[in-house]
Amino acid sequence: MHKGYVSLILHAHLPYVRHPEYENFLEEKWFYEALTESYIPLINVFESLERDKVDFRISMTLTPTLLSLMSDNLIKHRYLRYLERLLDLTEKEIQRTQKYEPYLYPVARMYESRFKEVYHTYVDRYHFDIIGAFRKFMDAGKLEVITCAATHGFLPFIALHPEALRAQIKIGVDTYRRFFDRNPVGFWLPECAYVPEVDIPLREEDIKYVIIETHGLIYGTPRPKYGTFAPVITQGGIAAFGRDVESSKQVWSASEGYPGDYDYREYYRDIGYDLDFEYIRPYIHPDGIRINTGIKYYKITGKGDYKEPYDRKAALEKAAIHAGNFMFNREHQIRYVSGGMERPPIVVCPYDAELFGHWWFEGPDWLNYLFRKAAYDQQVFRFITPGEYLEMYPENQLSNPSPSSWGNKGYFEVWLNQTNDWIYRHLHKAAERMIELAEMFPDARGLKKDALNQASRELLLAQSSDWAFIMNSGTMVDYAVNRIKLHINRFTRLYEEIKKGSIDESWLRGLESRDNIFPDIDYRVYRPVTRPLYP
Template sequence: MTEGTFCLVLHSHLPWLAHHGAWPVGEEWLYQAWAHSYLPVVDLLERFAGEGREDVLTLGVTPVLAAQLDDPYCLRGVHDWLGDWQLRAHSAAPRLPELSAREHRASRWALEKFETRWRHGFSPILKSLVDSRTVELLGGPAAHPFQPLLDPGLRAFSLRTGLADTRLRLGSAPEGIWAPECAYAPGMEEGYAAAGVRRFLVDGPSLHGDTAAARPVGSSDVLCFGRDLEVSYRVWSPKVGYPGDPAYRDFHTYDHPSGLKPSRVTGVRVEPGDKAPYSPQDAAVVVRRDAADFVDVVVRRLRSLRERHGKPSLVVAAYDTELYGHWWHEGPAWLEAVLRALPEAGVRVTTLRGAVEAGHVGAPVEIPPSSWGAGKDWHVWNGPQVADVVDLNAGVQRELLALDLAGRTRDPVADQAVREALLALSSDWAFMVTKDSAADYARYRAKVHADRFAELAALLRPGGGRGRGRARAAELRALDGPFGHLDARGLG
């Protein structure tokens, strides 16, 4: 390998959706991502594992998503959804025979993969991929909070809870995390070091674009990796990217009687009814073209970095896993083509761990307050559009910290109160409001968890009603039950 090193990082995350609505957001969101992204991407990784390939990519799986991918209720739900997908494919046969046949094959494949590999949840599969070193796993805080806006004690508790959850599922805690929203505030590296975290992700502008090596943060030995936007945006940016090619399947256009997607993108200003039928053969040609283009982009970027720094350098490209298959139907095929072609072009493909082992570590750096959101600052999560959510979150934190849970005996009411507080503080709700993506649902979710927390907090106080509190906590845990190991006393 002569050109340099490339790391692909995939961030797998959805908020807690079980028991919170079905369609168009809610459980449907989980099942679509499961069927169209998680199944094919994991299948790709298992095939690489079967070939004996190590350090293929770095895979982030948030604890709150892992909880859903192991949850018996969600496992039954996605199995039903996959069966319904096949029935919907059959229903389209009289009107759209080619689409019906194509979707039948896809749903049959997904059902077979689920029934033979996934019926006992994701953790056994993920453990095999981690143990074989096919992937490096990144963990994270429990319910994906925007960490800079958390009280430091709550921030540390959330991270410990998330890492402990991964350890229980896989037998070991990850050394790296995907910091939710790539959000950073000065000093957070000290909390990472205390929790045993050795590396994390930031966005490229946080390092002023100098992403050619991992960098120790401040005086710590915790390393940060910066996303190379010059390369990452070739796939997907706020305005352009491969998935918008006219030949690819259009995400937004439905055949409403069946719920299937029959059209190609065709053009950005083409109305849904005027879009051309999707052709897998035409799309496959474009996948090969775009994969070759991406490899060329990576090679040219590595050569320019080597000229600048006088040594082989590093490129980190990072994306949401859900882009591959769910949002971009052809994404998994493109991913496989790229991961196979890069080594042939002289590029070392490895993980963040592998990049450190290869010596891609630079000088210490001070990082400003930042994120990977619009503007690369925090306004998506604390701007005027979400002032109500910010105020709600601040109130939850104040009341939670005032409970003084340390020193008590283990209490399922306190545990569920903390669980509801963590779910209320998820970064997803503010993001969805700012982006006007199911904003009403997001506000409802933040409010319902905050209300449930307040209800349980009241029952914890003297005279609140202990027996009634236990019954209510059990009722709520049946609905919101991730992180069963969570011990509220650790917050003290």
């Protein structure tokens, strides 16, 4: 009999980085890298576990923006070209390393095998349908996919306008239903940012649970009896699961986490920067900007600049050791905690999905080893999804969680500080105007309805929490600033043209082609809310 449960939750998200107006847009590469290094390798791990009849359970967020990118025909074919260029570069690297750097030749061969497997999965096995791949494991009962806000908007700030909050939540849920033909059980709060105002719109969409940061749960009122080892029910009737501190530290910590081990692949050393410019030029940005190619030959080695060649065998051995260590720690954690509980505890382990494969190259292998070891080498815990746990234990303590997020310092500072505070007066004003338009035109038709729907899209895209996060991090700041300004300016022009009754149809159709997310959007979601803000 198992003493408890472990729930792994991978949050897969990217902002909407689709730019049809450019043949090669640098930020679109974020999506191609995530597919190649994280999402498809994870699918391949699931395939291998299913093939070997290893039982596993895992939860994933596939955000509405990510689903939209995965399903877009333009992006699909651009990604195919990206893969073909990558395979071409790999073939050249095999020849180059064999002749000039034979100590790197085995690593080049590893990349050839890896990229061919990604190509086979994408093209031959799933025929460009990555969403269908995830749906397959959902249907098999192995994967619980949950949804998120429409454009990953930072809900505590959007909640100033209940209509805008409702729109982010409802459109996110509707997008999930469109792709998966079912209702989502869980909802990933963007940045794990909780405020009580989210409860009512979540309940209206029949959401059963959310994931919140550790202190958001344990500082709840009243204090949860079981800490983070059982969910609580909020005043609005939503189950809230808290992130486990110990398991998070083992994977996330920069100083103590597994990904920093010296045998693992070094992320920051890429041939896009290392090799001769003329040689690598066809495989970097057309403007001559050096970028990551995904081919990295060295292991972390240590904290200095000196790096040794990557040893794939040693890295896999270390991944197996770390998987065993994680399992061992969960066994002892659950043994200890279960002694003071009247039910089996659940250890909730949420991570960014892109950590596995993109940042931590061996992350998918670690998951593979972990599921296999847990299936055969222990009887203390079983992997479970939050939805399954709630079905088994639907009655939980009532507690009102504290406002919180999983950002630095645990509250909202990452998304509101001197680097990004200027954006909110524009976002709030646009939200007010969108609500005004929805009230002014309750039943628009034709061109006016199309313009109102496009105004909704522009507002949602401007509200993405990614832009404020990027400004705070100090990387790609110009892109984030430009995206905010672009969508706000488009929204403002639409607002003015709609009110004047003089809509530039040619310009509107161009916007619909470029920002074509949420094809079934209905601007009336912004109609004024008359219910209470929160329970």
